[in-house]
Amino acid sequence: xxNHQEIEKKWQExxxxxxxxxTKTDQSKPKYxxxxxxxxxxxxxxxxGHPKGYIATDILARLKMMQGFNVLHPxxxxxxxxxxxxxxxxxxxxxxxxxxENIATYKRQLSILGFSYDxxxxxxxxxxxYYKWTQWIFLQMYKRGLAFESNEPINWCPSCKTGLANEDxxxxxxxxxxxxxxxxxxxxxxLRITDYADRxxxxxxxxxxxxxxxxxxxxxxxxxxxxxxxxxxxKDSEQKIKVFxxxxxxxxxxxxxxxxxxxxxxxxxxxxxxxxSEVALYIEECQSKTDLQRTDLNKEKTGVCLKGVKAINPxxxxxxxxFIADYVLNSYGTGAVMAVPAHDERDFAFAKKFGxxxxxxxxxxxxxxYEGKGAYIAxxxxxxxxxxxxxxxxxxxxxxxxxLEKNNLGAKKVNFKIKDWVFSRQRYWGEPIPLIHCxxxxxxxxxxxxxxxxxxxxxxxxxxxxxxxxLALISDWVQTTCPQCGGPAKRETNTMPQWxxxxxxxxxxxxxxxxxxxxxxxxxxxxxxxxxxxxGAEHATRHLIYARFWHKFLFDIGVVNYEEPxxxxxxxxxxxxxxxxxxxxxxxxxxxxxxxxxxxxxDALRVYExxxxxxxxxxxxxxxxxxxxxxxxxxxxxxxxxxNFQEVKEVKSLLHKTIKKVSADIESFCFNTAVSAxxxxxxxxxxxxxxxxxxxxxxxxxxxxxxxxxxxxPHISEELAESLGYTGxxxxxxWPQYDENLIKDxxxxxxxxxxGKLRATLLASAEITEEAALxxxxxxxxxxxxxxxxxxVKVIFVPGKLLNIVVK
RNA sequence: GCCGCGGUGGCGGAAUUGGUAGACGCGCUGGACUUAAAAUCCAGUUGUAGCGAUACAGUGCGGGUUCGAUUCCCGCCCGCGGCACCA
Numbered sequence: 016x017x018n019h020q021e022i023e024k025k026w027q028e029x030x031x032x033x034x035x036x037x038t039k040t041d042q043s044k045p046k047y048x049x050x051x052x053x054x055x056x057x058x059x060x061x062x063x064g065h066p067k068g069y070i071a072t073d074i075l076a077r078l079k080m081m082q083g084f085n086v087l088h089p090x091x092x093x094x095x096x097x098x099x100x101x102x103x104x105x106x107x108x109x110x111x112x113x114x115x116e117n118i119a120t121y122k123r124q125l126s127i128l129g130f131s132y133d134x135x136x137x138x139x140x141x142x143x144x145y146y147k148w149t150q151w152i153f154l155q156m157y158k159r160g161l162a163f164e165s166n167e168p169i170n171w172c173p174s175c176k177t178g179l180a181n182e183d184x185x186x187x188x189x190x191x192x193x194x195x196x197x198x199x200x201x202x203x204x205x206l207r208i209t210d211y212a213d214r215x216x217x218x219x220x221x222x223x224x225x226x227x228x229x230x231x232x233x234x235x236x237x238x239x240x241x242x243x244x245x246x247x248x249x250k251d252s253e254q255k256i257k258v259f260x261x262x263x264x265x266x267x268x269x270x271x272x273x274x275x276x277x278x279x280x281x282x283x284x285x286x287x288x289x290x291x292s293e294v295a296l297y298i299e300e301c302q303s304k305t306d307l308q309r310t311d312l313n314k315e316k317t318g319v320c321l322k323g324v325k326a327i328n329p330x331x332x333x334x335x336x337x338f339i340a341d342y343v344l345n346s347y348g349t350g351a352v353m354a355v356p357a358h359d360e361r362d363f364a365f366a367k368k369f370g371x372x373x374x375x376x377x378x379x380x381x382x383x384x385y386e387g388k389g390a391y392i393a394x395x396x397x398x399x400x401x402x403x404x405x406x407x408x409x410x411x412x413x414x415x416x417x418x419l420e421k422n423n424l425g426a427k428k429v430n431f432k433i434k435d436w437v438f439s440r441q442r443y444w445g446e447p448i449p450l451i452h453c454x455x456x457x458x459x460x461x462x463x464x465x466x467x468x469x470x471x472x473x474x475x476x477x478x479x480x481x482x483x484x485x486l487a488l489i490s491d492w493v494q495t496t497c498p499q500c501g502g503p504a505k506r507e508t509n510t511m512p513q514w515x516x517x518x519x520x521x522x523x524x525x526x527x528x529x530x531x532x533x534x535x536x537x538x539x540x541x542x543x544x545x546x547x548x549x550x551g552a553e554h555a556t557r558h559l560i561y562a563r564f565w566h567k568f569l570f571d572i573g574v575v576n577y578e579e580p581x582x583x584x585x586x587x588x589x590x591x592x593x594x595x596x597x598x599x600x601x602x603x604x605x606x607x608x609x610x611x612x613x614x615x616x617x618d619a620l621r622v623y624e625x626x627x628x629x630x631x632x633x634x635x636x637x638x639x640x641x642x643x644x645x646x647x648x649x650x651x652x653x654x655x656x657x658x659n660f661q662e663v664k665e666v667k668s669l670l671h672k673t674i675k676k677v678s679a680d681i682e683s684f685c686f687n688t689a690v691s692a693x694x695x696x697x698x699x700x701x702x703x704x705x706x707x708x709x710x711x712x713x714x715x716x717x718x719x720x721x722x723x724x725x726x727x728x729p730h731i732s733e734e735l736a737e738s739l740g741y742t743g744x745x746x747x748x749x750w751p752q753y754d755e756n757l758i759k760d761x762x763x764x765x766x767x768x769x770x771g772k773l774r775a776t777l778l779a780s781a782e783i784t785e786e787a788a789l790x791x792x793x794x795x796x797x798x799x800x801x802x803x804x805x806x807x808v809k810v811i812f813v814p815g816k817l818l819n820i821v822v823k
Numbered sequence: 824g825c826c827g828c829g830g831u832g833g834c835g836g837a838a839u840u841g842g843u844a845g846a847c848g849c850g851c852u853g854g855a856c857u858u859a860a861a862a863u864c865c866a867g868u869u870g871u872a873g874c875g876a877u878a879c880a881g882u883g884c885g886g887g888u889u890c891g892a893u894u895c896c897c898g899c900c901c902g903c904g905g906c907a908c909c910a
Contacts, residue, residue: 055910097909513910554905637834643849691846698847809890
C-alpha cells in the first residue's frame with residue numbers, strides 16, 4: 016500500500032540529514048541559478064496557489080542537478096510591508112513578532128512539500144545585516160545624484176488625518192470613514208529612474224529569454240515617445256506656456272491650450288484670470304481624483320476656461336483660449352498640451368462640450384473634406400498650414416521641428432511615460448533612509464561605517480496626524496549630530512517602500528553570510544546572472560523594472576559585471592478557487608496545502624499542480640483532479656512491488672520517447688504535457704503487465720522511469736528506487752539519455768484528404784513517396800468514391816504526414 | 824479608459840512550424856470481480872441523423888486569406904492581470 020505520509024517523512028529526513036541539497040560551489044562544473052520571487056509572509060499562511068511556481072522551479076532544479084550542474088536554488092522572505100504594520104497597529108504588537116511568526120509558518124508549510132531549497136542561504140529583508148546593504152545601495156545612489164527631495168502628493172484622508180495606500184481607497188474615498196481622499200503634497204525622496212529609461216528600454220532587446228508579453232508591458236510602461244516642446248507666448252505678457260506634442264504637424268489646427276489644474280503656471284497667472292474663484296474651485300475638485308479617473312477616455316470631460324488670458328500660436332500668431340482640465344496630467348510631459356480637436360479624440364470630446372472651434376488641417380488625400388464627425392487621428396497631408404501646406408505628416412514633423420529650433424520657439428523632445436520613483440513612505444515598518452538633515456550642511460549621508468541604521472523601537476506604529484512617519488515622534492532618535500560639522504541635526508524619518516528589499520535579494524543569496532558580499536565579488540562571477548526567474552505576472556512592470564534599474568546602477572558603480580540580472584523569465588498563472596474566484600478568506604474558497612499533503616501527499620499535490628493546465632495560465636482548483644493524479648502515483652507504486660522483469664520492445668520504445676518528451680517539456684515549462692506523457696507510459700506498462708504478468712521492462716529501464724518521474728514526485732521515486740536496490744539519492748544519479756534509434760517509427764498513419772477534408776488515414780511506410788501515396792489513396796474505397804467523375808487539379812504532399820487531393 | 828494575456832466537449836485541458844480537433848485527467852454510462860459496497864480492471868463518452876458502414880456540423884461572434892485555419896489577417900463580444908503607496 017502506498018503510504019505517502021511515511022514515505023515523505025522518511026525522505027525529507029534523509030535529505031536533511033545527508034544535506035542532499037546543499038549548494039555546491041566547486042567551480043569545475045557549470046552552474047545554474049534558479050530563482051523564485053520570494054514571498055511576502057502574510058498572516059494567512061500559504062494556500063495551494065502559492066507553491067505552484069516553487070514546484071516548477073524545484074522540478075527544474077532537480078533536472079539540472081541530475082544533468083550535472085551546480086544548482087543554486089534558494090528561498091527567502093520579503094518581510095517589510097503594510098499588512099504586518101496594520102496588524103501591529105491593530106494588535107499593539109511589534110511587527111517583527113508577527114512577521115517572525117509568519118515566516119516560521121511559511122517555512123513549515125514549504126518544508127512538507129519536499130523542496131530542494133538550501134535553507135543555509137535563506138535571506139530576509141528585515142534582517143539588519145540585509146538592510147544594511149539596502150541602505151548602502153541607496154546611499155550610493157544619493158551620492159551620485161540619483162536620489163532627490165521633491166514635493167509629491169500622497170492620498171490623504173482629512174478626517175483620519177493619515178496617508179493612505181491606493182489599496183485603502185474605495186472609489187476615491189477612505190475605506191475606513193468614507194471621507195473623500197485628497198492629494199496632499201509631502202516632502203519625499205525620489206529616485207531618478209528616468210535617467211535609466213533609455214537603457215531599460217533598449218536592453219529589453221538583449222533578453223531573448225523573456226516572454227514577449229512582459230517585454231511589451233515594460234516597453235509601454237517606459238513609454239518613450241518622440242515629439243516636440245513648443246512655447247506658446249501669453250498675450251500681453253513675458254510668460255510662456257510650454258506644451259509637449261507628438262503631433263506638431265497638426266499645430267495649425269490648434270484652437271486652444273489645456274493646462275493641468277495643478278500646474279504652477281495657473282497660480283502665476285492668478286492676477287490676470289478674471290474668473291479666479293471658479294478656477295480655484297475646479298482645482299480643489301481635482302484634488303480628489305486619481306490619475307486613472309482623470310484620464311478615462313469615456314468619462315465626461317470637465318474643465319474651466321481661464322478668462323482674460325490668451326495664448327499665441329507661434330506658427331500662425333492666432334490667439335487661442337487657455338483652459339484647465341483634469342484630463343491633462345501635470346506629471347507627464349510639460350503638464351500642458353495644445354488641443355487640436357479635429358485630430359485628437361480627447362480634444363474633440365472636450366471641444367464639443369465647450370463649443371470651441373474645430374479646425375481640420377490633416378487630410379487623407381487632396382480631395383477629401385473634413386465632415387466634423389469625430390477626430391481624424393491618422394497621418395495625412397497638411398492643408399491650411401502656411402508654408403507647410405502639402406507636406407505629409409512625417410515630413411512636416413521634421414520640418415516644423417527644424418523651424419522651431421531655428422526660431423528659438425521650441426525643440427525636439429523625447430518624453431517618457433515612466434515617472435521618477437517616489438521612494439519614501441511615512442510608515443514604520445520599512446528600512447530607515449540613512450540621511451541626516453543639518454541646518455548648516457544640508458542633507459548629509461549617515462557614514463557607511465555606521466550602517467545599518469537600525470529601525471528604532473516606537474510606542475505607536477500609527478503615522479502621525481501631520482502625515483509624517485511615526486519615527487518623527489521619537490525625539491531622541493531624530494535628534495542627532497551632523498557627521499560633517501558635529502552640530503545638532505535631525506534624522507530623516509521617512510522609510511523605504513517595500514520594493515526596496517526585493518531590488519537586489521538575488522545577489523544576497525550568492526554569498527549570504529559574507530558581510531562584504533556586495534563589495535568583494537568572488538562568487539558573483541561564478542553564479543551570476545540568474546539563469547531562470549519565476550514569479551507572478553503582477554510583477555511584470557514594477558518589481559522587474561525596479562530590480563533592473565538597481566542592477567544597472569550596481570553595474571555602473573562596478574558592483575556587478577553584467578548589465579541584466581535575469582536571463583530567463585517565466586510568469587506563473589494563478590490557481591483560483593473551485594468557484595473560479597481568487598482564493599480568499601472573503602469567499603471561503605481557500606484550500607490549505609497542509610490538509611492536501613496530509614490526505615493525499617506532497618507528491619500528489621506537486622504532480623497535480625503541474626498537470627492542471629499550462630503553467631502560465633490561471634486555472635481553477637479541482638480536488639477530483641488531484642485524486643486522479645493520486646491514482647496515477649498508486650499505479651506507479653504498485654508497479655514497484657513486482658520483482659519479475661521481462662523486456663518488451665514496444666514498451667522500451669515508448670520509454671525512450673517519454674524520456675525525450677519529459678526532458679524537453681521541463682525545460683520549456685510545459686509540465687502538463689510532461690505529466691500526461693508519464694501517465695501514457697505508465698498506462699501502457701500496466702496494460703502489458705496485466706497480459707504477461709511481469710513488469711515489461713528491465714530493472715535498469717524501470718529505474719529510468721523513476722528518474723524522469725523524480726523531479727515531479729521526489730519522495731515516491733526515491734522510495735521505489737531504494738526498494739529496487741539502488742543506494743544513494745536518485746538526485747545524485749545521472750539524468751537518462753534517450754536512444755534516437757529506439758524512438759523512430761517505421762510505419763505512420765498517412766492522412767488522406769480530398770479538398771482539405773479528411774477521408775481516410777492509411778498505414779504506410781514513413782518514407783513513402785508522393786506517387787506511391789497517391790496510388791495507395793486511389794485504391795482506398797473511402798477515398799476513390801470522392802474522385803469518381805472529378806478532375807484532379809492539384810496534389811499536396813507533406814512527407815510522412817499528409818496527402819491532399821484537390822479535385823474539381 | 825489604456826497596456827498585456829486568454830476564450831476548444833458536461834469540466835481542467837491537448838494539438839511543437841498552417842496539416843487527423845478533443846491526447847491525458849476528471850465526471851458520466853455500461854460491463855467484469857463481489858453476498859453487497861468500496862477499490863480495481865475492461866469498454867464507451869463533441870453534437871445531429873443512422874442498427875451500422877458513414878455523412879454533415881463543430882474550437883466566443885462576424886468577415887477574409889489558403890488546397891487546407893484552434894493556429895494567420897480585419898472588425899466585434901466576454902473573462903483575467905497591471906495601471907506607479909498591496910506585494
